[in-house]
Amino acid sequence: MANIVNSVRAFVLEKCEQHKKNPKFGHYDYWNDHIKRVVFHAVNLAVLYGADAEIVELGALLHDISMPSELSEQSKQMYKAKYETLMSAVFVD
Numbered sequence: 001m002a003n004i005v006n007s008v009r010a011f012v013l014e015k016c017e018q019h020k021k022n023p024k025f026g027h028y029d030y031w032n033d034h035i036k037r038v039v040f041h042a043v044n045l046a047v048l049y050g051a052d053a054e055i056v057e058l059g060a061l062l063h064d065i066s067m068p069s070e071l072s073e074q075s076k077q078m079y080k081a082k083y084e085t086l087m088s089a090v091f092v093d
Contacts, residue, residue: 001054001089002054004054004058004085004089005054005057005058008082008086015065016035017031034064035061035063035064038060038063039060042059042060043057
């Protein structure tokens with residue numbers, strides 16, 4: 001599961017870097033100004049309340065992921081593949 005969290009974190013960080021460079025998104029630093037803080041607080045609350053910190057971290061990392069209408073077809077396929085990988089790891093028979 002740690003590999004999935006690391007992979008998703010790297011993916012989200014890359015996405016945030018793309019947004020930061022894009023004037024369409026106001027060069028806003030989503031990672032440092034928002035997502036990193038959300039993840040920090042979510043994981044702390046998970047530990048405090050006995051939740052699965054890795055699952056909570058994944059949710060926190062992905063909570064502001066782009067809407068599908070903003071994505072190219074190639075990006076949609078990449079998101080779908082990552083989602084299916086995540087779901088197969090989380091919901092093991």
